[in-house]
Amino acid sequence: MKKNRQQRSSKNPRAKRLNFLLECAFKIFPKSPKLAHFYLNSCTNLAESYEIDLERNFKTCGYCNNLLIPAQNAQVRVVIRKQLPKDCFFKEKVRRKEYKNFVVWTCKV
16 A cells, blocks of 8 residues: 655645755755755655655756756756658658657766
8 A cells, every 4th residue: 555645835844844955955065065965865865754755856866866956067968869751661650659859967976
């Protein structure tokens, strides 16, 4: 059975603590990336223990779990998928698959 997970709200004191840790991580990052990494890890660990879902409006590295901020410690690029030639015989089969562009984040650390 899945446990009911709470949403972050401004009235919940636990959610206020998580918001504070996230804000601290973003503000302290230019001066001390290691401290920002610590704040982010403590925030995610607390969210798991409190069973609260974090709004993922920030990016983290999948390998080192650092906070990714474009042009400071991350490179962001758009990968464009090639389209099929107009005279392709398999157009009907390929139309089912959606060829979309996507964004790639790369950690510089």
